[in-house]
Amino acid sequence: MLHTSSGGVSSGATAGEDGPSEHGPMSIGAVLGRLREEFPEVTVSKIRFLESEGLVEPQRTPSGYRKFSERDVERLAFVLRMQRDHYLPLKVIREQVAAMDRGERVSLPGPAQPRDLLDGAAAPLAAPDAGRMSRSELLAAADISEEQLAEWESFGLLAPARTGGYPAEAVEVARLVADLGRFGLEPRHLRSVKAAADREAGFVEQVVAPLRRHRDARTRARAEATARELATLAVRLHATLVQTALREQRV
Template structure:
């Protein structure tokens, strides 16, 4: 659970004037209207009293620092910054954060804070089996067909997602040997995405890298939408 967005914690509640006071040294031009604007854009979500008054937490202040720093120092658009925060709120590592950008532990869970400081979550085979529900033979097959990989015997979150999906597919009679086309399709799709964003990704500045990452995610989602529509079209024809 992400503390900054889903649930405020800690004893101190701040009003908007106190928030401005905390930010004033680093962001002297910050105003109450700018804070409300960022709230309208979904970048912060303060609690409200029954009467509708905003109640800010220290976590909200840290989110604002994160947003304002990326705007000021990296010249990033709010949409890109919101993508970063959305990833954090989902418990994920934001992709292609600009070099040197730190994510405060106050705006993430303890587990994710550890990941952001370089201690990436790594699962043993036993943990992977337990969390995915996969059997030993299934995991062995996933490894042999290249659907999951490990580093020094440890698996990442992507391997966990693949294993979970394959457990469900196995219940429908689809084994890892049947799923190799997905790996080939993923590699082809990545090639398309990589080629499409290469004009941006070839640049070394942080803003271009962030826009390349945003474009890559958008293209990938469009590819998945296209794939789903094509498959559903063929399924619909089964009934006709």
């Protein structure tokens, strides 16, 4: 049985497990239809990926077809909910699922506040020299090796600032590059992503530079807020274009 406690936050992970299920074994298509009521963007590929990560283990028919139980569906919904509402990585979710399988009560975070696509903070963009860290600090914070960092630097994915040290965002960049690497994407494949990011940053800077030079102090103060808004819009546009391209490729 799955147990959770979170000060009023319900995970929805226990439904259908304490009594007889009203659903028999389901195909992956039937599961997809059930999940899309709450998660419209879920796909068959996503379900198969979560299965490959050991987060759900459907039964197999003699001919190899997956058959999901009600418990499987609730577990998938729990995993998707933790990703959507709490932004938890799969490693943490897997640990929670394992603990719940052992009958332990798991405390979940409260609902995450809405965040933009940059870093989830409402604060303005950090100053250029803010939050610098040394090379050793970056290696420890991102949990990567010297060899990995050196390779990523050789492809321009990471680099110390001209004034010394690495920006705080370098930790997230390193983690994302490592995560993509688990799907077989090598640093050389990501150079185009870095080039696109540099072009978008140049576009944003071109727009806000006149604001920073303006005589009016209030106008200058709006420069960073404008930069953040433009950057967020650019990231959303990029994500939407990628999603559109992927959808077109499936047609």
